[in-house]
Amino acid sequence: MSLLEVKNLSIEFETDAGPLQASDQVSFSVEEGEILGVVGESGCGKSVSNMGLLKLIPQPPGKIKSGEAIFKGKDLLQMSSSELREVRGAEIGVIFQEPMTALSPLQKIGKQLAEALSYHKKLVKKDAKEEVKKWLHKVGIGDVDKRVKNYPFQFSGGMRQRVMIAGTLMLEPDLIIADEPTTALDVTIQAQIFDILKKMKADKTAVILITHDMGVVWEMCDRVIVMYASQVVEEGPVKEIFTNPQHPYTRGLMNAVPGVAEKGERLASIPGSVPSPLNYPKGCRFADRCPLADDSCRVKMPSLDVINDSHKVRCIKADKEVHNA
Numbered sequence: 225m226s227l228l229e230v231k232n233l234s235i236e237f238e239t240d241a242g243p244l245q246a247s248d249q250v251s252f253s254v255e256e257g258e259i260l261g262v263v264g265e266s267g268c269g270k271s272v273s274n275m276g277l278l279k280l281i282p283q284p285p286g287k288i289k290s291g292e293a294i295f296k297g298k299d300l301l302q303m304s305s306s307e308l309r310e311v312r313g314a315e316i317g318v319i320f321q322e323p324m325t326a327l328s329p330l331q332k333i334g335k336q337l338a339e340a341l342s343y344h345k346k347l348v349k350k351d352a353k354e355e356v357k358k359w360l361h362k363v364g365i366g367d368v369d370k371r372v373k374n375y376p377f378q379f380s381g382g383m384r385q386r387v388m389i390a391g392t393l394m395l396e397p398d399l400i401i402a403d404e405p406t407t408a409l410d411v412t413i414q415a416q417i418f419d420i421l422k423k424m425k426a427d428k429t430a431v432i433l434i435t436h437d438m439g440v441v442w443e444m445c446d447r448v449i450v451m452y453a454s455q456v457v458e459e460g461p462v463k464e465i466f467t468n469p470q471h472p473y474t475r476g477l478m479n480a481v482p483g484v485a486e487k488g489e490r491l492a493s494i495p496g497s498v499p500s501p502l503n504y505p506k507g508c509r510f511a512d513r514c515p516l517a518d519d520s521c522r523v524k525m526p527s528l529d530v531i532n533d534s535h536k537v538r539c540i541k542a543d544k545e546v547h548n549a
Contacts, residue, residue, distance in 0.1 A: 225297075226253040227430050228277075228399060233291030235269075235276045238284060244501045247273040248454040250291075251528075254399065257428040259421070261445035261462065263435060263477065265498060269454040270434045271321065274401050277301075278312055295399070314344040317397035319405040321434075323384035326391075327376040333360075334372025337391045344395055359390040362420060364413045382409050389417055393424065400424075403434045418444055438481050442466060447534075450474045453498055453509035456528060460535035470537040472514045508539070516541045 235247035247269045254260050262270045275281050277293045277300050293300040295316065303311070312318070320326045328336055337359075338352040347355065357368040363386040365371055376384055389405060400421070406414040421431055421444070433444060441448050441462060448465050450458040450473065458471040469475045476494040496513035499505055507522035508514070514521070521540060528538045 226294075227256045227258075227296065228254040229292075229294045230273075230277065231292045231294075233273060233276065233293065234289040235272055235281065235286060236289050237286050239502070241502050245454050245504060246286075246501060247276060248504075250451075250454075250456055252449050252456065252459065254430045254432060256398075256430055257425050258447065259425055259431040259433055259445045261433050261435060261441040261448035262451060263438065263441060263448060264451035266436075267498060267501075268451040270451050271403050273451075274403070274432055274434060275318075277401070278316060278318065279308060280318070313340055313392075313395050313397065315398050317392035317395055317400045319389055319392050319400065319402040321403040321407070323381070323388040324376065326388050327384060329376055332373055332375055333379070333387055337372075337387070337394070340391060340395060355394060356390075359394040360387065362416075363387075363390045363393075364416055365390075382413070385409060386413065386417075393420060396424070396427075397429065399430045399432070401432045401434070404436070405433070406440075438477065450477070453504060454501055455509065455538065456536075457510070457538045458536065459528070460533075464533075464535050468535075470531055470535070470542040471510075471539050472516055472541070473510050476513075 230253070231251050233247055233250040237244040237246055250269065250273045252260070262274070264270055272281060276288055279288070288301055291301060295311070300308070300311070327333070334353060334356055337356040338349065341347045341352040341355055342349065353372070356372060360368045360371060365383060365386055376387070379387065385406070386409065392400060406417050409417065425431065433440070435441060445462050447460065448462050449456050450465070450471065452473050458465065458469065458474045465474065466478070469478055473494070479492040480494065482491060494513055499509055499512070505511065505522065507524055508517065508526055511517040511521040526538050526540045528536050530536050531542055
């Protein structure tokens, strides 16, 4: 049984222009000790689909239209606010893309993190303070005795990101949702954070890693799902997706990864633009940007089908062996 199984998750936002479809029938699973990568262009639904699992989207204007999120046998989407408070942090940790949304500007860093330990781990004040110092040191923050007495505004953006990472990892949750966790960090600190995540993976902690960096996916992840225009368009083991991408959008992402280019050669890009989530087309949402598309692609939405083993793709042009998974 999967640690987390998400089925047909759909999320909308009410806007002045009408309902905006942010997540459309998204399904995926995460196993214990697995790192699942989630990739795609900005606005494709990566973050909102995962934040919606813990109801961390504003409601209203956001609304979970349908779906299930079965975590350790219980549906997160059916939990009350008090039940979710017990799950957030202790069982499912979140590393937000913007640390200032997760840190109170009114409390010192040390007190904020210690309170989480006292609440979820039932540590006494003294032990909680020492645990906070230990984790701040682990994520590369120096002079921790001084730093725990600072407020968030006294830290740089990268240091605030490290504080938030420490605050999530120190609770040792079963699942971590990491939304671009190391964007503001230099490569040395990135390597330290990823090393910590790998050690936690060895202890059966699962990670959903939301990122734009395909190099990070290759280095860190076991499986990957590719999202486009609020849908999952391809899913499979990392090695399979990298060596045998089937969806034209996935191929476009792979071709756009910077490599060793000839002098004067331009980086590859995907032509066109993402359709508006206020008015998605009837057929394949990538059709207007796809070099393989014909009239049949614009008639009916393709389903997410299995092509081999656990490799799935949403494309009628793919070489499919088994259908309608």
